[in-house]
Structure formats: structure tokens, C-alpha cells
Amino acid sequence: MRKSGSGSSSTSFFSEDSDLWNNYSLMADNRLHLQHGPIDIIAHVDAPKEVRERLYSGAQKRFCTVLDELVAEMVLLKQPCSLSQPEPRGNIAKKMCFAVSDSGIFVTPMAAVAGAVADEILEAMLFEAKNPDPCLEEIQRMYVNNGGDIAFWLNAGESFSIGVVDNPGIPELNARVSLAYESPVRGIATSGWRGRSLSLGIADAVTVLAGSAATADVAATLIANEVNVDYPGIIKRPASEVKDDSDLxxxxxxxxxxxxxxAQISEALKRGAQTAGNFIRSGKIAAAYLSLQKQTLVVENNLKEEPDE
Structure with a gap:
């Protein structure tokens, strides 16, 4: 066993012939850490050790090619989808394009990249669990967390709980959501101007629950863009000046x-809630949690908007 950092160790189930071998580590709590370039994933399989290691191996093998695949199609992925463009080749690129295909407003497939990668790594583990010696019945739950965008799988009778943070700059748990096996939700994503990605809006954070992480990723981005209001002191700059080669x-x-x-906070949240309601009516998402400067608004699948007092 080789050490690869504080609190983690690389173990024998990792592929020794991978050039990226040192970017995989098993954490002290049996979670898997995958990192390459800007992609930073934490995954976990709740199952016996031999099953868990088998699925981690499948995740590692799939992860080896992810960044190269995305870079190869980056020109396409940084442009809004159109019928005149060539079809994407890679599975992740296809997920990204599908997630934004009928958005109706300006958005590029890059809005779905983190969620789509999470979905793909989860699918790789599911494939490993089904072939050639099925072991799904031994797994309670598993998830892939790619920088806060999460794809997860549940066995019958199981549930998955997440904490919701209103402000990424303040590490404080503000709400908790428990998702049962019967729920259609299998993806969670968060967006806002304080996060890793750029935002056109002023939301501290918008967390979305949807059927996949890619779908949740796009919806969170677009809802966060609409949490907006004109007010002196709000500073905006061209995206390309903030981040080189931004798709925006x-x-x-x-x-x-x-x-x-x-009053301005309430107005901005209501604008975002309108977009969230549209996504719910179209069946794209199940719920959205919007936060701005300690005020929150929850939009659920019954289209009831609930301000947090």
C-alpha cells in the first residue's frame, strides 16, 4: 500500500498501469477520491469491502479517459446546441448536450459538465455491479460527488440524505433533505455566483433536485442566472475577463x-422561483432551494413557493 496524502492511501485495486494512478486514493472512511485537472470527485459505495473495491476499480478505469474525452470535444461543448452542429461522440458529451437540448434560452453544454461526469462515473460503477457477476443486491446505496454535483443510486428500501448550504462562503448546514428509493430524484446540483462556476445572477446558492445530475446542473445554473435585480453596488464583468476561454x-x-x-432580495428570489416553476411544470426537476443573503425560497413539485421566515 502506498501513501498518497494525509488521511488517504492508494490500494491494490487501482490499476497500476494508469498514468493517472497517483490521482486515485482511498480515504480513511472508505470513500474514493478521484482527481485529474479540474475534476475532483468523492465517491462512495455502501456495500461489503470486496464489492466496494470492485466498483471503485470500475470507476477508476472509466475516470482515466474522462478529461481527454472532454478536451477533444471542447469546441463543440462551448457552443449552444444547434441542428447544424455535428453530433457529440463521447458519452459524457452526449449527456451534456441532451441536458441543454430544449432549454429555449442561451446555454451551452458546459452548464452540465460536472453533473454529466458524476452521472457517467456512477453508470460505470452500476455497469460493474451488473456484469459479469451481478452484485446489486449487496449494495445499499452509492453516490458520486463531483464538486457538489451529485449522482446517486439506491436499492429498494434505502434513502439518501444531503445537507443544503445557503452560502458556500460560510460552512454551515442550513437544511437537510432525505430522498427515498421511491423518489424519482437521482441527481443534485448547486449553482450561484459564490461557487466555482460563473453566474449571471446574484444567488448565493441554488440547489436543484432532478432525475439526473446533468439535468440538475443545467437547471441550477439557469435558475441561479435569473435570481437577479438591479441595484447599485452589484458588480458584473464580462465572463471572458473573469475566466479565460469562458463559454459565456x-x-x-x-x-x-x-x-x-x-425588498430587493425578495424580488430577486421570486424571479428565480418563476424559472424553477417552469422547470417543474416541464417535468425536468422535482424541487429547487434558492438562497440570497439569509433569505430562502423553496419551490417544490406542487409549485408551492415557501419563503423561509
Whole structure:
């Protein structure tokens, strides 16, 4: 066993012939850490050790090619989908394009990249669990967390719980959601101007529950874009100035938001909630949790908007 960092160790089930071998590690709590370039994944399989290691091996093998596949199609993925464009070749690129295919507003497949990668790695583990010696009945649950965008699988009778954080800059748990096997939700994503990705809006965070992580990723991005209001002191800059080669080009993205009056916060959240409601009506998502400066708004699949007092 070779050490690869504090609190983690690389074990024998990893592929020794991979150039990326050192980017895989088994954490002290039996979670798998996969990292390559900007992709940073934590995965876990709740199952006996031999099953867990088998599925981790499948995840590792699939992960080896992910970044190269995305880079090969990056020109296509940074453009809005259109009928005149060639079809994407890779599975992840196909997931990304499908997730944005009927959005109706400006969005590129890159809005789905983190969620699509999470979905793909989860599928790789599911494939390993089904072939050639099926072991699904030995697994309670498993998940892939790609920088906060999560794809998960549940066996009958199991559930998956997540914590919701209103402000990524303040590591405080503000809400908890438990998702049962019967729920159609299998993907979770969060977006906002304080997160890793750029945002056109001013939401601290928008968390979305959907059938896949890729779908949740796109919806969270677009809902967060609509959490917006005109107010002095909100600073926006062209996306390409904030991040080199951004797929958003010269669109203005938020870089600073001052303390806002309650009325402006409420108005911005309501604008985002309208977009969330549209996604719910179309069947794309199950729920959205919007937060801005300690005010929250929950939009659920009954289209009831619930401000958090």
C-alpha cells in the first residue's frame, strides 16, 4: 500500500498501469477520491469491502479517459446546441448536450459538465455491479460527488440524505433533505455566483433536485442566472475577463454583491422561483432551494413557493 496524502492511501485495486494512478486514493472512511485537472470527485459505495473495491476499480478505469474525452470535444461543448452542429461522440458529451437540448434560452453544454461526469462515473460503477457477476443486491446505496454535483443510486428500501448550504462562503448546514428509493430524484446540483462556476445572477446558492445530475446542473445554473435585480453596488464583468476561454463570452457575470434591502432580495428570489416553476411544470426537476443573503425560497413539485421566515 502506498501513501498518497494525509488521511488517504492508494490500494491494490487501482490499476497500476494508469498514468493517472497517483490521482486515485482511498480515504480513511472508505470513500474514493478521484482527481485529474479540474475534476475532483468523492465517491462512495455502501456495500461489503470486496464489492466496494470492485466498483471503485470500475470507476477508476472509466475516470482515466474522462478529461481527454472532454478536451477533444471542447469546441463543440462551448457552443449552444444547434441542428447544424455535428453530433457529440463521447458519452459524457452526449449527456451534456441532451441536458441543454430544449432549454429555449442561451446555454451551452458546459452548464452540465460536472453533473454529466458524476452521472457517467456512477453508470460505470452500476455497469460493474451488473456484469459479469451481478452484485446489486449487496449494495445499499452509492453516490458520486463531483464538486457538489451529485449522482446517486439506491436499492429498494434505502434513502439518501444531503445537507443544503445557503452560502458556500460560510460552512454551515442550513437544511437537510432525505430522498427515498421511491423518489424519482437521482441527481443534485448547486449553482450561484459564490461557487466555482460563473453566474449571471446574484444567488448565493441554488440547489436543484432532478432525475439526473446533468439535468440538475443545467437547471441550477439557469435558475441561479435569473435570481437577479438591479441595484447599485452589484458588480458584473464580462465572463471572458473573469475566466479565460469562458463559454459565456462577453456576457456579464457577477463578481460582487453588496448587502441588499429585504425588498430587493425578495424580488430577486421570486424571479428565480418563476424559472424553477417552469422547470417543474416541464417535468425536468422535482424541487429547487434558492438562497440570497439569509433569505430562502423553496419551490417544490406542487409549485408551492415557501419563503423561509
Amino acid at each position: 463570452g462577453m456576457l456579464p457575470v457577477t463578481v460582487d454583491v453588496p448587502a441588499l434591502p429585504a
